[in-house]
Amino acid sequence: MSELETVAIRHLGARGDGIAEDGTPVPGALPGERVAVRRAGPRAELVAVETPSPDRIAPFCPYFERCGGCAVQHLAPAAYAAWKRGLVAGALAQAGLAVEPEPLRDASAPGRRRITLHVRHVEGQAEAGLMAARSHALVAIDHCPITVPALHRAPEIARRLSAPLGHGRKPLDVAVTATRAGLDVDIRGHGPVSEGVRAVLVRLADELDLARLALHGDVVVERRPPAIGSGGPSRVPPPGGFLQATESGEAILSEIVVESLAGRPKRVADLFAGSGPFSLALARRAEVHALEGDAASLASLDRAARAATGLRRISHERRDLFRRPLLAHEADAYDAVVLDPPRAGAQAQAAQLAQSRTPQVIMVSCDPGTFARDAATLVAGGYALERVTPVDQFAWSPHVELVGVFRRPPPKRRR
DSSP states (O other): OOOEEEEEEEETTSSSEEEETSSOEEEEEEETOOOEEEETEEEEEEEEEEETTTTOOOOOOBBBTTTTOOEEEETTHHHHHHHHHHHHHHHHTTTOOOOOOOOOOOOOOOOOEEEEEEEOOOOEEEEEEEEEETTEEEOOOOTTTTOGGTTTTHHHHHHHHHHEEEEEEESSEEEEETTTEEEEEEEEOOOOHHHHHHHHHHHHHTTTOOOOETTEEEEEEESSSBBBBBOOOOOOTTTOOOOSSHHHHHHHHHHHHHHHSSSOOEEEEESSTTOHHHHHHHTTTEEEEESOHHHHHHHHHHHHHOOOOSSOOOEEEOTTTTSSSOOHHTTTTTTEEEEEEOOOOOHHHHHHTTTTSSSEEEEEOOOOHHHHHHHHHHTTTTTTEEEEEEESSSSTTTEEEEEEEEEEOOOOOOO
């Protein structure tokens, strides 16, 4: 075991670790502190805080520092907001984009609406919880305080549902989503089951009053349609389908996207549309063509659009935008293009949009680094990045959502 040493913490890293003056990450340490550490490979273990930062506060979660979900519950709100905004500013600067991000918008309330729990067989029984930081070790939990209250019983539900599936002897991942109709559960990791096991799961879904229960996206029983959406048309996403982390996050992102549309657009393309939260919001102002690779998500959007009133036409197309991005001449047919790619970004799609003549592009991203890379491509193609708004729906984690608004300057008139 290495000896203790005292180090000074200079700044907070991108993962929420304190970074010592020699560059060593120290999880749990804050800028300005002097801390006692023990070296552990490329990192150092925090043993004691000798000189605490004035920004250090008491974390509210009993699992903090064991669970790998939250990184900075010990950081005061003002310093936390500055750090999150700084993650975006740093990524933009590194890509050579001279844009100052707007103030961080909080979208964490009333809490996360989905939690994915891991169920494992531990000492003869099933345990449900989250993974430890930088580890595959399970941290069994009673409930996760950053989720909406409806999800506080999710660990018990996951344990109960694991019983007919072997009590976690085969590792299970259980995604539980809070919806208007109750909890929507999708279990992954087991594979096909017998009709007898399905019957037991149906009975458990009834006992637990679940809205829907699925195995690997295959619906076992739907007792009530698990609809989501606030302030607009509701929709029923496929089991385990992509959702913004919080209800307020979806609402704020949709608001920014719609408000950013310039002029009176007639046609808008929504790329990586998912089950259509942006499409449904945009359709109050323009016709929308939604492109998405997942057929079940598009079916969800189609059902929601058909049931809604007061919307303009929403068409859709199943398309793998990584392999077949919307081409430049196709984008020219739209007054605006909205895209919300996965964390890996949309490198090929950005390259096509950079060659297009569509007047505006609005990009939503959950990764400042890939956003900055793709934004630089658009700027190199002649677009101006007018504003970037960070949105914090992944509270106390190193993740931050952002919306960038790009416009192509009108051609200069000849004298």
